[in-house]
Amino acid sequence: MNYPAYFDYNATTPVDPAVLEVMLPYFSMHFGNAASRTHVFGSKAEEAVANARKQLARLLDADPKEIVFTSGATESINLALKGVWEANRHRGNHLITVSTEHKAVLDTCDHLAQLGAEVTFLPPDQEGLITAEQVEAAIRPDTLLVSVMLANNETGVLQPVQAIGEVAHKHGVLFHTDATQAVGKLPISWANSPIDLLSLSGHKFYGPKGVGALLARKTVALTAQQDGGRHERGRRSGTLNVPGIVGLGEAARLAHLHLPSEKDHIAALRDKLEAGILSQLPQTSVNGSRQYRLPNTTNIAFAGVDGELLLLSLNEIAVSNGSACTSATTLPSHVLKAMRLSDDLAYSSVRFSLGRFTTEEEVDTAIRHVARVVNQLS
Numbered sequence: 001m002n003y004p005a006y007f008d009y010n011a012t013t014p015v016d017p018a019v020l021e022v023m024l025p026y027f028s029m030h031f032g033n034a035a036s037r038t039h040v041f042g043s044k045a046e047e048a049v050a051n052a053r054k055q056l057a058r059l060l061d062a063d064p065k066e067i068v069f070t071s072g073a074t075e076s077i078n079l080a081l082k083g084v085w086e087a088n089r090h091r092g093n094h095l096i097t098v099s100t101e102h103k104a105v106l107d108t109c110d111h112l113a114q115l116g117a118e119v120t121f122l123p124p125d126q127e128g129l130i131t132a133e134q135v136e137a138a139i140r141p142d143t144l145l146v147s148v149m150l151a152n153n154e155t156g157v158l159q160p161v162q163a164i165g166e167v168a169h170k171h172g173v174l175f176h177t178d179a180t181q182a183v184g185k186l187p188i189s190w191a192n193s194p195i196d197l198l199s200l201s202g203h204k205f206y207g208p209k210g211v212g213a214l215l216a217r218k219t220v221a222l223t224a225q226q227d228g229g230r231h232e233r234g235r236r237s238g239t240l241n242v243p244g245i246v247g248l249g250e251a252a253r254l255a256h257l258h259l260p261s262e263k264d265h266i267a268a269l270r271d272k273l274e275a276g277i278l279s280q281l282p283q284t285s286v287n288g289s290r291q292y293r294l295p296n297t298t299n300i301a302f303a304g305v306d307g308e309l310l311l312l313s314l315n316e317i318a319v320s321n322g323s324a325c326t327s328a329t330t331l332p333s334h335v336l337k338a339m340r341l342s343d344d345l346a347y348s349s350v351r352f353s354l355g356r357f358t359t360e361e362e363v364d365t366a367i368r369h370v371a372r373v374v375n376q377l378s
């Protein structure tokens with residue numbers, strides 16, 4: 001079988017070969033439990049975890065002691081939101097987030113609302129952006145936490161998290177950001193940011209699946225969501241996934257190394273793809289802010305084209321459209337709906353996300369293929 005060209009890096013990335021290589025010895029030769037203090041098997045594993053923690057801290061300009069390793073961004077987000085709410089309920093009961101967040105945030109907020117929390121879901125503008133003023137207007141005396149993602153997974157739109165965090169702190173409110181799509185794609189400085197909690201995932205930046213981290217300031221009261229051996233300074237019990245963490249660390253090291261040049265290179269390919277499609281197909285437009293956007297993502301609406309047929313026909317490229325399949329029916333993307341696109345236009349929208357291994361030939365193929373398919377269908 002001939003594989004399609006991969007344009008779905010925001011869904012997941014391949015493990016970088018260099019990452020796989022450093023992981024392998026930790027499955028077999030250095031298989032020890034990082035919590036075993038009495039022999040060399042344990043100390044080997046513990047050293048490797050400490051090294052990975054330093055590598056991730058270096059990428060994010062963070063304190064290694066404030067890194068909690070988890071199973072991925074979904075777990076990190078659950079720990080951040082539920083952990084803050086549980087630990088701080090005596091101080092308040094109100095959370096603020098945005099309707100274009102990832103389901104890991106939205107569904108966690110719904111869960112907390114069922115337990116009695118009050119949640120405000122801010123609407124973005126048509127470009128997918130919210131403002132710090134909107135956040136400030138929603139803050140109440142009982143607000144505990146604001147959660148706003150750094151970069152949107154469907155549109156790539158970047159929220160003004162610096163200004164939002166400053167507003168939150170001005171009112172004594174904690175600030176969490178889901179930075180899963182931004183880590184490795186944009187420089188992030190935890191040390192100089194008004195962010196109290198930050199979630200990330202290995203498999204979105206060439207690390208393995210099933211490992212991620214929550215950055216949480218030492219001063220943040222956080223109730224652990226798993227009880228057990230009090231690993232990770234009591235914030236996340238469970239034997240550490242040593243090979244996964246080693247892979248996450250190496251992925252962070254590579255990201256730190258490549259980020260400055262990779263960012264511009266991928267942006268140039270994305271811009272070529274976007275310009276190629278827009279110029280050949282007059283009925284197309286870009287969803288979301290083009291000014292405040294990740295360098296690797298473009299979300300394009302193909303007006304007048306049946307969305308389901310479009311995705312079925314685009315068989316030379318691997319892309320996605322953000323619509324959610326339930327058992328009975330397919331729902332249009334909640335992100336595009338929140339940006340006031342019609343159902344039809346939301347269904348007819350396609351996300352192209354590029355990455356480290358995207359080539360110029362693949363971009364040329366995609367432009368030709370998309371133009372041919374869309375012309376056939378319209």
Ligand SMILES: *Cc1c(COP(=O)(O)O)cnc(C)c1O
Binds near residue numbers: 102
């Ligand atoms: C992928 C993703 C998640 C979930 O990450 P997992 O590690 O797969 O649980 C959360 N938020 C955003 C923005 C994502 O892109």
